[in-house]
Amino acid sequence: MLRLKQDLQLFLRCNVGDGNTASFWFDYWTDLGPLILMFGSSGPRSLRIPLNATVSGAVTNGNWNLPPARLERERESSQEAVTLQIVLSTLQVPSAASGGDVYLWRNHSGGFGPSFSSRVTWERIRNPSPPVSWNSVVWFKEEIPRCSFITWTAYLGRLPTRDRLISWGLSVPSGCVLCSAADESISHLFFQCSFAAATWSRFCGRFMASPPATLAAIADHCLSLQGPHAPRAKAVMKLLNQVIVYSLWRERNVRIFRGVTLTQEAFFRGVDRAMRDRLLSLSHSRSSAQVAAPSLLELYFWFLSPFS
Structure with a gap:
């Protein structure tokens, strides 16, 4: 007391x-x-x-x-x-x-x-720290809280990937469970892994020319996006970033702890369904000034690769 x-x-x-x-x-x-x-x-x-x-x-x-x-x-x-x-x-x-x-x-x-x-x-x-460049990429109005949390932890480099577990002295396999081609780390799991790269490539449409290579690259791309629909397109891109990161982390954990594996196509459909559901839930909150502009769901379709 x-x-x-x-x-x-x-x-x-x-x-x-x-x-x-x-x-x-x-x-x-x-x-x-x-x-x-x-x-x-x-x-x-x-x-x-x-x-x-x-x-x-x-x-x-x-x-x-x-x-x-x-x-x-x-x-x-x-x-x-x-x-x-x-x-x-x-x-x-x-x-x-x-x-x-x-x-x-x-x-x-x-x-x-x-x-x-x-x-x-x-x-x-509190003792404030300097703002990070990716703050608005993690926390924004259209976010999905569970996805924001995992993405935030990923940007901080604190997800318990296998390379970190081994650095703590734990005896665990080092290989990536999604591709088995390299050791698991944050950069590999979310971008270098062939399973992750194939997922990102499905969204290389009008707003993303090639699959991103790092979390920082996504943040830079979101912040630098230009065009008449840039503010709303940024919201879709940030949401897509979170949903993919969250889904990859979830797929990784399900494979390790449950022994259940999704095919590449089933995984893509899961990401696509999560995006559509969230964007549909936001379509009812459009202001009168936004009615003539493309909806968030329409902008999302512009992200999809024409070869998907």
């Missing part, structure tokens, strides 16, 4: 009204911060205020009721007690006329306000 209070003091303050809610020892209600951090475990004994007391518990007959500072000089917390007496002399004594206690949260400007924002709090807690 003490650790939690130490963390909260960075984000939470208390304006004391009647003092019936604010904790005397744990809340940040004076400029000294939580008093338990200042006085330590001996504080409740030296000030004669229980650990669970509210601020109003330190008031009697409209005045602060703490042991005189001169008596505290003979004790361990004498200097802290003197400082507290000085601070309290500048504060209004809690009373019913002042209303209830009010808790204030850190806001975006660095001050404190009555409303809590999880976004502001998160931005102040």
Whole structure:
């Protein structure tokens, strides 16, 4: 609990009204911060205020009721007690006329306000890293969450491919289960493998001249796509990237753990079905300005190779 209070003091303050809610020892209600951090475990004994007391518990007959500072000089917390007496002399004594206690949260400007924002709090807690170029390729409005997660993990290089498992000291076969022609790695599994390359080649239509070679190449291609329908075509390409990566990873796992294998054609039909289902679900949300433009599903057909 003490650790939690130490963390909260960075984000939470208390304006004391009647003092019936604010904790005397744990809340940040004076400029000294939580008093338990200042006085330590001996504080409740030296000030004669229980650990669970509210601020109003330190008031009697409209005045602060703490042991005189001169008596505290003979004790361990004498200097802290003197400082507290000085601070309290500048504060209004809690009373019913002042209303209830009010808790204030850190806001975006660095001050404190009555409303809590999880976004502001998160931005102040986290240690931000520089944005990555592929961020918008992984997280976008039309995404499929399960596919986004696997693609995100792939871009981070953290999927447990066999080369990584071996580097961790695990005794596993090194070969790719999709083609058996080379060792499994992220770059091989998703692009160099003949099974993966054949899948990508089925989508080398109007927007993709040749199968991509890396995840970075896909990101660059998505971001550089030009043309009158580029914004919507980018959404389709990003979705296609995710669905293929997810499907290849799933096929790899099904072969290893279930011993079930799809043919190249059945695998393509699975990717195609997933794309059509997702894009059909998005077709109902088109704005009036987009009605005349090709739908996402129509743009998807432009990705299909004429030789598919």
